[in-house]
Amino acid sequence: MLRFxxxxxxxxxxxLFILSILVFAWLRSLPGGPAAALLGDKATxxxxxxxxxxxxxxxxxxxxxxxFLGRALTGDFGNSLVSTQPVMGEIVTFLPATIELGMTAMIxxxxxxxxxxxxxxxxxxxPVDNVVIVLSLIGVAVPVFFLGYMxxxxxxxxxxxxxxxxxxxxxxxxxxTNFAILDGIMTSEWDAVWDAIKHLILPACALxxxxxxxxxxxxxxxxxxxxxxxxxxxxxxxxxxQQVVRTRHVLRNGLLPVVTTIGLQxxxxxxxxxxxxxxxxxxxxxxxxxxxxxxxDYPRLQALLLFGAxxxxxxxxxxxxxYGIIDPRVRVx
Amino acid sequence: MALxxxxxxxxxxxxxxxxSFTAVDEISFDVEPGQTVGLVGxxxxxxxxTSLAIMRLLARRGNKVSGSVRFEGTDLLKLSDRExxxxxxxxxxxxxxxxxxxxxxxxxIGLQITEVLERHRGMSRxxxxxxxxxxxxKVGIPDPSRRLSEYPHQLSGGMRQRALIAIALACRPRLLIxxxxxxxxxxxxxxxxxxxxxxxxQDTGTALIMIxxxxxxxxxxxxxxxxxxxxxxxxxxxxxxxxxEPRHPYTHGLLASIPRLDAGRxxxxxxxxxxxxxxxxxxxxxAFAPRCPNALPVCREVxxxxxxxxxxxxxxxxxxxxxxxxxxxxx
Amino acid sequence: xxxxxxxxxxxxxxxxxxxGRSLGGEAIRRMLRSPVAITGGIITGLFLIVxxxxxxLEPKDPDVHYLGDQIRPNFIPGAQSGFPLGVDDFGRxxxxxxxxxxxxxLIVGVLATIVGVLIGVIxxxxxxxxxxxxxxxxxxxxDVMLSFPSLLLAISIAALFAQPSQWTVIxxxxxxxxxxxxxxxxGSMLSQRDxxxxxxxxxxxxxxxxxxxxxxxPNSLGPVIVQATLTLATSILEAAALSFLGLxxxxxxxxxxxxMLGKASHQFLDVRPELAYYPAIAIIIVxxxxxxxxESLREALDPKNRR
Numbered sequence: 001m002l003r004f005x006x007x008x009x010x011x012x013x014x015x016l017f018i019l020s021i022l023v024f025a026w027l028r029s030l031p032g033g034p035a036a037a038l039l040g041d042k043a044t045x046x047x048x049x050x051x052x053x054x055x056x057x058x059x060x061x062x063x064x065x066x067x068f069l070g071r072a073l074t075g076d077f078g079n080s081l082v083s084t085q086p087v088m089g090e091i092v093t094f095l096p097a098t099i100e101l102g103m104t105a106m107i108x109x110x111x112x113x114x115x116x117x118x119x120x121x122x123x124x125x126x127p128v129d130n131v132v133i134v135l136s137l138i139g140v141a142v143p144v145f146f147l148g149y150m151x152x153x154x155x156x157x158x159x160x161x162x163x164x165x166x167x168x169x170x171x172x173x174x175x176x177t178n179f180a181i182l183d184g185i186m187t188s189e190w191d192a193v194w195d196a197i198k199h200l201i202l203p204a205c206a207l208x209x210x211x212x213x214x215x216x217x218x219x220x221x222x223x224x225x226x227x228x229x230x231x232x233x234x235x236x237x238x239x240x241x242q243q244v245v246r247t248r249h250v251l252r253n254g255l256l257p258v259v260t261t262i263g264l265q266x267x268x269x270x271x272x273x274x275x276x277x278x279x280x281x282x283x284x285x286x287x288x289x290x291x292x293x294x295x296x297d298y299p300r301l302q303a304l305l306l307f308g309a310x311x312x313x314x315x316x317x318x319x320x321x322x323y324g325i326i327d328p329r330v331r332v333x
Numbered sequence: 334m335a336l337x338x339x340x341x342x343x344x345x346x347x348x349x350x351x352x353s354f355t356a357v358d359e360i361s362f363d364v365e366p367g368q369t370v371g372l373v374g375x376x377x378x379x380x381x382x383t384s385l386a387i388m389r390l391l392a393r394r395g396n397k398v399s400g401s402v403r404f405e406g407t408d409l410l411k412l413s414d415r416e417x418x419x420x421x422x423x424x425x426x427x428x429x430x431x432x433x434x435x436x437x438x439x440x441x442i443g444l445q446i447t448e449v450l451e452r453h454r455g456m457s458r459x460x461x462x463x464x465x466x467x468x469x470x471k472v473g474i475p476d477p478s479r480r481l482s483e484y485p486h487q488l489s490g491g492m493r494q495r496a497l498i499a500i501a502l503a504c505r506p507r508l509l510i511x512x513x514x515x516x517x518x519x520x521x522x523x524x525x526x527x528x529x530x531x532x533x534x535q536d537t538g539t540a541l542i543m544i545x546x547x548x549x550x551x552x553x554x555x556x557x558x559x560x561x562x563x564x565x566x567x568x569x570x571x572x573x574x575x576x577x578e579p580r581h582p583y584t585h586g587l588l589a590s591i592p593r594l595d596a597g598r599x600x601x602x603x604x605x606x607x608x609x610x611x612x613x614x615x616x617x618x619x620a621f622a623p624r625c626p627n628a629l630p631v632c633r634e635v636x637x638x639x640x641x642x643x644x645x646x647x648x649x650x651x652x653x654x655x656x657x658x659x660x661x662x663x664x
Numbered sequence: 665x666x667x668x669x670x671x672x673x674x675x676x677x678x679x680x681x682x683x684g685r686s687l688g689g690e691a692i693r694r695m696l697r698s699p700v701a702i703t704g705g706i707i708t709g710l711f712l713i714v715x716x717x718x719x720x721l722e723p724k725d726p727d728v729h730y731l732g733d734q735i736r737p738n739f740i741p742g743a744q745s746g747f748p749l750g751v752d753d754f755g756r757x758x759x760x761x762x763x764x765x766x767x768x769x770l771i772v773g774v775l776a777t778i779v780g781v782l783i784g785v786i787x788x789x790x791x792x793x794x795x796x797x798x799x800x801x802x803x804x805x806x807d808v809m810l811s812f813p814s815l816l817l818a819i820s821i822a823a824l825f826a827q828p829s830q831w832t833v834i835x836x837x838x839x840x841x842x843x844x845x846x847x848x849x850x851g852s853m854l855s856q857r858d859x860x861x862x863x864x865x866x867x868x869x870x871x872x873x874x875x876x877x878x879x880x881x882p883n884s885l886g887p888v889i890v891q892a893t894l895t896l897a898t899s900i901l902e903a904a905a906l907s908f909l910g911l912x913x914x915x916x917x918x919x920x921x922x923x924m925l926g927k928a929s930h931q932f933l934d935v936r937p938e939l940a941y942y943p944a945i946a947i948i949i950v951x952x953x954x955x956x957x958x959e960s961l962r963e964a965l966d967p968k969n970r971r
Binding site: 229233234236237326327 | 439
């Protein structure tokens with residue numbers, strides 16, 4: 001098991017390495033060169049030349065790359081053009097909001113998606129199955145940002161849910177970790193906890209649609225596959241109760257591909273978060289990214305792109321490891 | 334009273350928008366306690382469907398089963414799903430063809446055995462574990478206590494089949510159905526598994542239905558043999574009768590197409606012509622007629638009935654006469 | 665690369681394994697029986713007709729500012745007599761713009777998909793045909809592309825251009841398809857490299873180029889068409905997302921559903937939500953149509969469903 005873990009960790013390194021090269025190359029291929037891009041509107045020829053020297057852009061490309069890599073490893077991505085603050089500081093401040101939103105969305109997607117997919121497979125061809133299939137197909141066809149606006153427009157008022165931001169105006173909650181719910185619990189400010197939950201509901205539902213649709217469909221397909229397996233027939237030939245057959249034999253095997261899907265979808269959440277957080281003015285990494293795009297804040301974009309890809313690779317690695325724990329065949333291979 | 338009485342078992346495959354297809358029909362046979370009965374035939378002859386229908390393991394959707402399957406007097410086909418689950422694994426056990434795909438890949442072998450013991454013999458997990466070790470030992474798996482925590486992919490093919498047999502026999506069922514248990518195995522392992530089955534059946538007095546396409550397996554194991562063709566029994570006989578004097582041209586053909594060491598030099602192997610796809614429906618005569626060397630005009634017009642013949646049963650208009658039975662007959 | 669990303673690739677590879685099977689005959693017959701395929705076919709068929717014949721179907725000129733001097737900076741668009749779906753903020757006929765938008769949307773979607781297919785096919789084809797280090801290098805690159813969440817990949821390309829245009833959107837969106845098609849084609853090539861018909865051609869002394877172009881590529885067509893249909897649906901959605909994020913075509917005369925939706929969502933949702941709903945519903949229906957067609961094609965091609 002330990003060897004398996006170490007091997008997985010080592011396997012991620014070349015991917016991360018190539019990623020860093022790509023993101024480095026990305027900034028260098030910007031129009032007018034990186035210095036112009038970094039300076040934004042304030043660019044003048046002298047300033048560009050000066051910055052080129054300061055950033056070492058007049059040095060050989062390899063020196064530049066390893067400089068970039070070294071700074072990136074220490075978390076130094078320069079200053080945001082919008083806020084003039086260090087980008088890394090921004091990420092640290094905004095990350096908890098996105099984690100909170102993403103986790104809520106994934107919990108919604110998992111809690112609804114797995115049972116829906118399972119029931120759909122169990123009653124294949126029936127009305128439940130048809131409804132689930134149609135909904136999951138529509139789920140991936142609806143633009144996420146439009147869904148967000150529609151929720152604001154239609155659901156927010158009747159349900160009494162806020163449609164903007166993370167915190168009601170005038171509520172002076174103490175921020176410790178920036179995880180709004182956690183902070184509220186730590187300081188026993190229960191109104192803040194409730195307020196945070198209310199602010200999460202709509203954006204999390206919007207963000208959950210695509211993972212929900214995908215998880216549902218994968219669960220359905222995978223359970224259908226497992227139901228046709230020989231070992232299910234064996235389990236039935238043993239006279240096990242339906243409940244044991246379903247949980248121990250069908251679900252346990254059927255959920256293996258779902259675990260992978262959950263990993264992939266978690267990694268891809270940042271994409272959806274850009275849209276959702278923009279719509280709901282939910283100040284997380286996606287909001288930061290959307291704002292960065294509008295203002296062409298390249299240092300911020302560079303850091304966020306690298307961050308997003310690294311998170312994606314790491315989440316995948318973690319899921320992969322947990323996959324090794326639940327599927328004994330993976331460990332040996 | 335026989336242990337198992339199968340009467341007029343019929344299975345139709347019904348697919349929406351397609352004509353239904355009768356997979357097996359008019360299957361009737363008995364199994365006495367401790368007896369070993371063979372179901373023999375080519376792939377597609379309905380022997381596996383028969384066994385799955387007896388165990389009620391055919392999917393409810395798309396399959397229509399009729400007739401009766403009396404086990405110790407109770408018609409299994411009339412039991413509720415729950416009652417049937419109580420019997421499967423306890424009264425009737427089953428061993429399948431492909432031991433790798435028939436074992437759950439993500440559950441240790443041990444749990445796959447103990448879960449039957451817990452279910453039917455009310456054992457605690459601990460007691461079941463001890464019993465499972467014992468069972469693995471009995472089916473000839475070395476170092477059984479270590480094997481309990483291993484997964485199917487860590488075992489060899491023969492070991493997996495032994496484990497499957499251990500599972501099927503865990504609750505000492507009175508009837509064991511073995512569906513081509515050796516087909517997926519190497520030849521040397523095949524013999525070991527057959528020997529093991531014979532030994533276990535003799536020791537425990539378990540009745541066995543042996544389903545196979547391999548007449549060698551039948552010769553070594555079965556008391557009585559049913560030959561299936563096109564979903565119907567075409568011949569039934571005691572083992573020696575069948576090998577000595579096959580009456581149905583199909584049985585005769587099966588025996589004649591086996592290479593034999595004691596055959597004379599000039600003797601040729603006689604394969605059966607054509608394939609199952611040449612079958613004509615039973616309604617319009619004998620399904621085997623297009624491939625049959627003995628076929629008469631009547632064979633394509635009148636469906637033959639299963640009638641008593643030389644102590645067994647036969648479904649043929651023009652059986653092989655003992656004197657004519659050359660190749661496979663002279664034993 | 666870890667096995668998890670392999671899992672992401674699994675459906676692609678499965679599709680690749682279906683290459684060499686004809687799209688015709690049985691698959692088409694099976695699709696004609698499936699209500700899913702028929703629904704998808706009708707939707708995409710109608711969309712294609714509207715898109716192709718858009719200029720003939722538009723009741724009014726989509727680019728004319730009809731209300732003239734009524735349009736002031738704070739003009740609220742909406743219902744107007746004589747305009748079935750009202751007018752937009754420039755006083756243009758919304759219905760005509762929706763119809764014109766079908767054409768623009770189709771162009772963006774199709775071009776993005778084609779570019780993605782071309783680049784992907786070249787990469788995958790080279791990797792599959794040559795193998796060895798070419799394969800290793802190209803596929804590592806593809807793996808890294810797969811390790812970006814798809815929208816982030818498109819954003820990173822689109823943000824490279826100081827001045828966004830229709831072309832930057834097409835290029836950015838096409839990048840999402842590149843790694844998928846590359847893997848698809850490579851898988852299909854590899855599975856065919858030892859196939860009998862290829863071995864036969866090789867033993868007859870047919871040149872490698874001829875084998876690749878005459879034998880291997882045509883046989884990979886089926887899975888590529890299936891994937892392209894599905895990619896077309898996501899392309900339309902991703903293009904809309906880019907427009908929403910301000911990375912779309914800034915030209916106000918361009919009638920494209922993603923732009924119309926993005927703009928209406930940003931500016932007029934409180935006052936005239938229908939201006940967002942019309943293009944949104946159009947996008948949803950069309951994306952759904954292509955998805956249905958793609959999924960039923962995939963199912964029809966799946967060897968598991970053959971009997």
